[in-house]
Amino acid sequence: MGGLNMSALTGAPELALDWHRAGRGAVLATVVETWGSAPRRVGSQMVVSGDGQIEGSVSGGCVEGAVMMEAIDALEACKGTLLEYGVSDGDAFAVGLACGGTIRVLVEPVGPVLDEDVLAELVAARSARQAVAYVCDGKTGGGHLVREGFDTRFRMDRSGVEEDGRFVAIHNPPLRLVIVGAVHIAQNLVPMARLAGFDPIIVDPRAAFGSEARFPGETIVDEWPDEAMAQIGLDARTALVLLTHDPKLDDPALHVALKSDVFYIGALGSKRTHAGRVERLSEAGYSQDDIARIHGPIGLNIGAAGPSEIAVSVLAEMVQVLRVGA
Incomplete structure (x- = not known):
């Protein structure tokens, strides 16, 4: 790791x-x-x-x-x-x-x-x-x-x-998917993303989550998210998915991503959770156009139930934004 x-x-x-x-x-x-x-x-x-x-x-x-x-x-x-x-x-x-x-x-x-x-x-x-x-x-x-x-x-x-x-x-550079939060949804999303042509990178400083046992053979970065983003180097062929529900982890990654040209930013959470996220980012000085880049709640509205179906909805939204536009 x-x-x-x-x-x-x-x-x-x-x-x-x-x-x-x-x-x-x-x-x-x-x-x-x-x-x-x-x-x-x-x-x-x-x-x-x-x-x-x-x-x-x-x-x-x-x-x-x-x-x-x-x-x-x-x-x-x-x-x-x-x-x-x-x-x-x-x-x-x-x-x-x-x-x-x-x-x-x-x-x-x-x-x-x-x-x-x-x-x-x-x-x-x-x-x-x-x-x-x-x-x-x-x-x-x-x-x-x-x-x-x-x-x-x-x-x-x-x-x-x-x-x-x-x-x-x-x-084009190979597509990459940076996932912040080595949670259950990530375990489903990583193999799906690989099949779709993305190279996944998992970011989580919590050793119990971001472990080789949970993500065998995958690239895992155990740094704090903002440090990990700088290490990875975000670009226009990178998608960022935030799955932690924790502002202490999600927000530092967002501060870096919103200043980059990643093609997709998605954040897990309810509408209420996203409203709080929007408020924090507004107070931090980000414009409405900046914040509008974030897809939250994350994923296409397909009525997904359970981690695997949520992963399908996230991957589908990523591809839609990549190929069709936001």
């Missing part, structure tokens, strides 16, 4: 940069369009080394071998290329799909097409949890990074081809 495991993100861009700088040669292959029941979503990536090593996937195993050969050819020719494959019904069934589909894969050799400096900037942004988009020609590759625009794509985590033919690859 007491530590954070914030290991560096390792994916296709990171491997491509490492392999290129090691002199092995590297090619990034990215799914840019799909039709039908394609095995992987747009934006999925595979990296191929000049000596034929591959990591990642663009089709769940259906066409990786063919993409590898085309990638090595592209590396030798110093050209980007757009590949198209049809995934047969038989191959689709083998990777767990009901029917086949078609995918287009953009192949970009690092160096001659995908500039090393651009790739290094992308890797640095991913490591720093900065949301960026890689924008390139959808047929030949070779692009640059942007940090503004494409608001809908960023919000929906949706890479894709624009009407003008540019391909936009969205690189």
Whole structure:
């Protein structure tokens, strides 16, 4: 307990940069369009080394071998290329799909097409949890990074081809869920959040609550909530859920969160409890707009009964705010 495991993100861009700088040669292959029941979503990536090593996937195993050969050819020719494959019904069934589909894969050799400096900037942004988009020609590759625009794509985590033919690859930081209060609801919410793609962090200075026995294998921070928030580093890809019912624990976290750009703040408690929370925050100098960011009572009104159903309502509200807006 007491530590954070914030290991560096390792994916296709990171491997491509490492392999290129090691002199092995590297090619990034990215799914840019799909039709039908394609095995992987747009934006999925595979990296191929000049000596034929591959990591990642663009089709769940259906066409990786063919993409590898085309990638090595592209590396030798110093050209980007757009590949198209049809995934047969038989191959689709083998990777767990009901029917086949078609995918287009953009192949970009690092160096001659995908500039090393651009790739290094992308890797640095991913490591720093900065949301960026890689924008390139959808047929030949070779692009640059942007940090503004494409608001809908960023919000929906949706890479894709624009009407003008540019391909936009969205690189959002992984989603995080910070839970203050290692209570029963948290025990239900943590595994649900993981299934939905969130990395949970539990904050509770009370050793009896925030224990390995209650949350096996999870990241637990046993600092006071305001100190924990500073240690974690709140950002726009973070949701904060307060479950303690105790102002001594909830309020310090709120004071930090309301000064951050977390996309969701939810606080457990009745309407009366929330009214008291609003009063305390108003007295502390927070504006009505600031306080309105807090979802309290927490969760969608689905008539939830019991910790597991409350956890469902909280997760649903988090996703709604993330994808649709407050």
